[in-house]
Amino acid sequence: MRSTTDSAIAQAVPAPRRRARRGFGPFYWICVGWLGVLALVTVFAGVLPLEDPTEIAANALPNASPSASHLLGTDDLGRDILSRVIHGAQVSLEIGIGATAIGIGIGGVLGMLAAYKRGRLDGWLSLLMYTGLAFPAIIAVIAILNFWGHAEAHLVVVLGLFSVPLIFRLVRAATLSSATKEYVTAARSQGATSARVLARDIFPNVAPTILTYTIFTLGGIIATEGALAFIGLSVLPPESSWGNMIAESSSVQPVNLWLMLVPTLALFFTLVALNYVGERLRQHFDGTEARS
């Protein structure tokens, strides 16, 4: 009942709906632009004329203000802040995208299968996933990373697996509403195989839900990685990640607020961009669903 709320708003409130028809608005494209820059910078980090993010040059000035040689200045050890932030972006995006791929891959496929097949498979999977949802995931994540070691690959696997239950639940719910429609019955009565029905009839209808939750999950995992890095459970210094840059900058006395501000803003802009883009897309898809 409540899931239709947003489309109800879209119908009831004229102003935003008209705006939605015209397009996504300038802020949406600013957000997309930021994410694009982030992706480019991450991919081409090796090619860009940047200093080594971990190198402490012999003649480097600590806590230097932004200048032509160091666009964002240097940190307390004289390392180039821009280079460290970009390397941090690499870590955040790699972990975020890797873990999201695992979560969506497993949770999405199982969710669609469970809702389509129903019966015993659905029963057992749902029981497993609901227990997983009740279990405080962050405790398990912290414990596992501590005992297993917190290499980047470990974070990807652990954060990915623990995002599965929620994605499973959302995708299963979305599939359920699609799997009971007439066109699915029609396809099956014409003798289409399960694989074909899932791929051709159900997936296109679930894809918008999957896409928006991919974006939200990505944001959530990047934020969680930041928090884990903050307590020392992500990549270790001298390697940089946004979380450990923020943690490091606050542990040096006296605190250099500029040093703290740069990774804070990088993370903040990224989360704003992901959440806003996800939210606009969700409204967009809800709107088209309501019209059809």
Added chain:
Amino acid sequence: MARYVVTRLVALVGIVFAISIGCFALVHLLPGDPTVAILGTSDTPHNRAIVMRQLGLDRNIASQYLTWIGNVLHGNLGYSFAKGQSVSSIIAQSYRYDLFIIVLSQVIAYIVAIPLAVYSARRAGGVLDQGATSVTFAFYCLPSFILILWFVQLFAVKWHLFPGPGAPVFPTGESFVSEFRTNLRVFLLPSAVIALGTIALYYRLLRGEMLATLQEEFITVARSKGLSSRRILWHHALRPSSVTLLTSTGNNIALLLTGLFVVEYKLALPGIGYQLVVATGQSDYLTVQGIALVVAVTVVVVNFAIDIITTLVDPRIARA
């Protein structure tokens, strides 16, 4: 209603059972050996065998689980060698801090978010609505570890408005309430940080629900009867709109029980989350297990309570 409560209770017992297996498995499937931490330098095969037998680690896993769950049901969660005290006493001591912060932050969040959402929904797209929506969206995108750092840096270190990290908490040994009052200043900073994120969440939810409710026919009827706008907003629209808010309060409290670790870690406030981070660092298996179990069960119980409250607010749910 009674039937609804009973079916929910049965489900609750089932989930708690599944969770207990999860907590048990978490610690037993992890690599590492608790005897290493206990034995320290006197780690010889002979001593190890003795300790293994004392801890019951030489028996098969099913009988270990049964012994453990039996002890748990008697309130015995084991003994922390790292801390030199029983796990249940560690949890009992630290849980209060989390309760203080959660109660305070949720009260602040309700006081701010509910009026804000109600008045924003009254004029959707108006100045208040746009302002509040943008500001809360920004806070929604600020993880608590960033907020707590900036709050400590600005409000505690720079302007000395609050006690900084490591501020002592004075156990008065008296009632919950008196201890809460004595240490209010220490808890205000972390609670404010948590409240900001929570306000953003509650505001978004309640505003959306209010907008939907205000389109319903009974609101039109109330309007045509000539009732005042204030009465319609607060008496007719808020109650049916608040169901989602209640459900998400349950989920949010559940998340906070573990999500507080960042804030507690930064402030060196020995709550559950802080103990968890410390215990994992010390390979203190039993404490990790105990905390996981207690938190998970609390989560399930809180959600159960919220389910019941929700049906009291909106009786249609139990009938569905």
